[in-house]
Amino acid sequence: MSTEHVRSEIQPREHLDFKLNDGLPRFWHGGDPYKTRFFDAMSVTFPIGERYFISTVRAYRDEIKDPKLAAEVKDFIRQEAQHGMVHAEFNELLSKQGIAVRWGERFLDRKFKWQLKRWSKAFNLSYTAAAEHVTAMMCSTLFQRSMAFKGADKRIAAIYAWHSIEEVEHKAVAFDVLTKVAKVSYLTRIAGLIYFSIEYPLGNWFAVNQMLKSDGFGAWARTKMLLKGAWWLYKPGGVFMPSMGYYFSYFKPGFHPWQHQEPQHHGAWVKAYEETGDPIQAAEVFS
Template structure:
């Protein structure tokens, strides 16, 4: 088993980054493909309120943390997630201008997360959901990098998602460590939360994708065709999700820890380029070229 001390994987909040989101970005910015582009756009609509939910669920246990290192990691986790929400809200404003009802999507997200889950579930359960979603975002960061999903993306959006992925992996153990070490969440609750997240998140995403494609002017049968082709791209043997199935299933091991899966392959190149240039777009491009 790998050493799981997160001090070997520093969490670095990076603020006020310029991704050029006010530029002339194509509507179908990923491989000129409506489904692929809208799949990531749909996930983006959930991020601002989703990140706020994650921060709230981890903060529920902040006063019980007596480990200074973990407490510092929670602070940096909060800052990173806060920046993700800010940047994705900027991006979502572009999507809203394209005729997508982003405001309604966010209202429904707030209702589910803050009016239902945060009200009716115990704090341990919402923390377990947070750790489950953090596992899902980290494994997608690993898997989508390996599959070179962003190779044919607009450089500005590629930079945004690469930065987001880098930081998700940097802090991927924080919610998990609070859940295990502080909240003392049991195995059954931990894995049940992942099952719920695995069912709920794709359903919500595909409903939003359908709405976006409708806003793009595609009729019912054309949307069905695009969705079928897109689902095959995601779930076919050798597609995006099958190669990361083992990473996903590792969460069900009783002794699992997020750092057993290591860091992203392009992390060192991204970090060196960003630290040298301060340019997230250059760092995103360098990371793509490195693998």
């Protein structure tokens, strides 16, 4: 008997207006430099990272025989492409403010090109499926815990709300291609998660530090911010610690992403967006 829940429909949404042309406060997250740069560092990874994810799934597209999965792959690609476009626009604003963005983009471009060239198709896809699992976990957590975006600029909170909704909608696509088409071993699937789980937090920490440095903060000030930020994220009852069960579920041999239900307010956001066409107004359901 399947333990999967009912899946959310994957709905690509395009031409969203987050009103970024109106300018952006330097520390848009309630004036907090660390919280601002934590999410900014995530944003820098998205345009290039999404292209990489698309490439790893597209590598198996000709081998997909299930029409439903093939349609989901197309919608996955459309959603990921749109995420990259919106975050590229946001990242451009950060660069104009003098934030260290370009070095990260160059590094990630070289990194993912190297992975596609040197790694097997299967392990590249395993990495993507693992990243999608961690991303879905984070997205499910961020807006269930009001502390994550409390005091943040509504436009940026709306970007992450929309991005989170769509990440949850397509969270099983790469995994299904990995297990049903590539048919990788359990060890390969888990190796992708272990690799990503070590690499990503270290990369985010380094990027946040570089951004805070470009803000003019000295080494001691940055160290204090990074330690305080780590406590905010990982303390008992913090932003991410309550979701550790979600994370470790990936290690179960019979795991499937849809064993986790969509996050609270998913349906309310979809309804609000369909009624208003305004992602900023729709994000108010999370407040």
